[in-house]
Amino acid sequence: MRTSTIREEVQDYISQADERFIHLVYGMIQADKSSEFLLSDSEHQEVKKRISRHRTGDSKSYTWDEVKKRLQS
Numbered sequence: 739m740r741t742s743t744i745r746e747e748v749q750d751y752i753s754q755a756d757e758r759f760i761h762l763v764y765g766m767i768q769a770d771k772s773s774e775f776l777l778s779d780s781e782h783q784e785v786k787k788r789i790s791r792h793r794t795g796d797s798k799s800y801t802w803d804e805v806k807k808r809l810q811s
Contacts, residue, residue, distance in 0.1 A: 752763060777785065791797040800808075 752760065755763075788797065792799060
């Protein structure tokens with residue numbers, strides 16, 4: 739389904755929704771706007787750089803079992 743179609747359906751639904759639902763959606767929007775998990779541009783670039791190094795084999799990675807063993811020692 740196209741995003742524009744979904745938007746139209748959501749808008750139609752919200753225009754007819756009860757007060758409780760409207761407050762719930764509004765709370766979700768506010769939480770998304772103030773999310774502490776958003777990365778700055780420099781953090782995003784660092785993540786991209788690390789992913790690239792991982793894919794090319796330039797950085798060391800560990801299996802979950804290796805991580806658990808290191809934590810237990």
